[in-house]
Amino acid sequence: MKKITIAIDGFSSCGKSTMAKDLAKEIGYIYIDSGAMYRAVTLYSIRHGFFEPEGIDTDSLRKHMNQIHITFQLDPETNRPQTYLNGENVEKEIRTMEVSGKVSPISAIDFVREAMVAQQQEMGKAKGIVMDGRDIGTTVFPDAELKIFVTASPEIRAQRRYEELKEKGQEASFTEILANVKERDYIDQNRAVSPLRKADDAILLDNSQMTIAQQKEWLAEQFQKVTAQ
Ligand code: DC
Numbered sequence: 113m114k115k116i117t118i119a120i121d122g123f124s125s126c127g128k129s130t131m132a133k134d135l136a137k138e139i140g141y142i143y144i145d146s147g148a149m150y151r152a153v154t155l156y157s158i159r160h161g162f163f164e165p166e167g168i169d170t171d172s173l174r175k176h177m178n179q180i181h182i183t184f185q186l187d188p189e190t191n192r193p194q195t196y197l198n199g200e201n202v203e204k205e206i207r208t209m210e211v212s213g214k215v216s217p218i219s220a221i222d223f224v225r226e227a228m229v230a231q232q233q234e235m236g237k238a239k240g241i242v243m244d245g246r247d248i249g250t251t252v253f254p255d256a257e258l259k260i261f262v263t264a265s266p267e268i269r270a271q272r273r274y275e276e277l278k279e280k281g282q283e284a285s286f287t288e289i290l291a292n293v294k295e296r297d298y299i300d301q302n303r304a305v306s307p308l309r310k311a312d313d314a315i316l317l318d319n320s321q322m323t324i325a326q327q328k329e330w331l332a333e334q335f336q337k338v339t340a341q
Contacts, residue, residue: 113339115141115240117255119248121308122262124296125269125276127319128244131262131327133193135335136242144184144235146245146252148195149228150219151206152182156197157218158210168217177227209277209284212292216299219246225305246300249311258338259314260331266293268320 118141120132129145136143153173160176162169183196194203205211218224225247232252236243243252249259270290277284300308310316315334319327 115238116257116338117236117239117253118242118258118260118335119253119256119311119314120242120244120260120262121246121249121310121314122244122260122317123264123266123269123293123308124300125273125293126262126264127272127324127327128262130324131331132242132244134328135331137191138332139335140240142235142241143193144232144241144243145193145195146228146232146243146248147215148184148203148206149182149231150224151211151215152195152197152202153180153224153228154211154215154218155202155206156180158214163214168221170221170223173221174223177223180227182231207280208282209288209292212296216296216303220299220303220305222305229306246308247306249314250309251306254311258334259311260317260334261310261314262317262319264318264320266290266297269293 118135120128122128129147133143135141156176157163157168157173160172162173179198181198184193185196186192187194194201195206196202229252232243232248235241236253245252249256249261267290270286270293273289273293274284274286277289317327317330322330
């Protein structure tokens with residue numbers, strides 16, 4: 113069967129990656145979490161001291177951009193994709209509250225986006241890819257055959273994130289997470305470069321009242337519809 117490109121965009125913590133990952137596994141496609149790439153650049157910037165009291169040292173970050181290499185590898189035990197920054201597995205570090213709190217301004221920088229979009233387009237050249245993010249259907253793969261835009265209320269998303277962190281044994285406050293979710297929504301939707309918006313030809317999914325199993329089934333149906341044409 114001819115392989116297609118699947119773009120899944122939407123707000124933070126709305127379960128995009130869970131459904132994208134599951135679908136990719138089921139249909140034998142590559143899954144790429146584009147948010148992980150912005151998180152890896154953020155971690156690199158934290159480690160190199162680019163976050164200064166007066167803001168991000170963009171001059172230094174720009175000089176370092178060609179030294180930031182992000183790749184993905186499947187964990188042989190769990191079969192889950194792991195993010196590597198210059199060869200180091202940083203999957204855990206990029207999910208901390210510190211990185212979550214600093215990633216939006218990094219992802220709003222034009223030269224960071226240019227570099228990430230170029231890498232993402234390269235990864236999707238051969239099709240057979242499910243990529244999730246904010247600008248996949250609008251900027252990275254505007255010609256994707258299947259585009260989904262996922263949303264859910266901020267409170268529900270904060271609750272899901274809270275439970276996810278708790279499960280991983282990380283300290284978290286619901287109020288802090290909710291504030292972070294709302295702040296990221298605002299920055300993601302209002303940044304100058306590639307703001308978060310639904311592509312005109314994307315299918316809208318509000319999963320506030322859906323279980324993971326229901327979402328999975330819904331997405332599989334959308335895939336069947338497109339590929340049956
Ligand atoms: O999906 P996530 O929460 O891991 O994404 C982390 C941040 O990266 C989020 O603030 C938005 C940004 N992002 C982006 O700007 N473009 C993408 N394609 C993916 C994520």
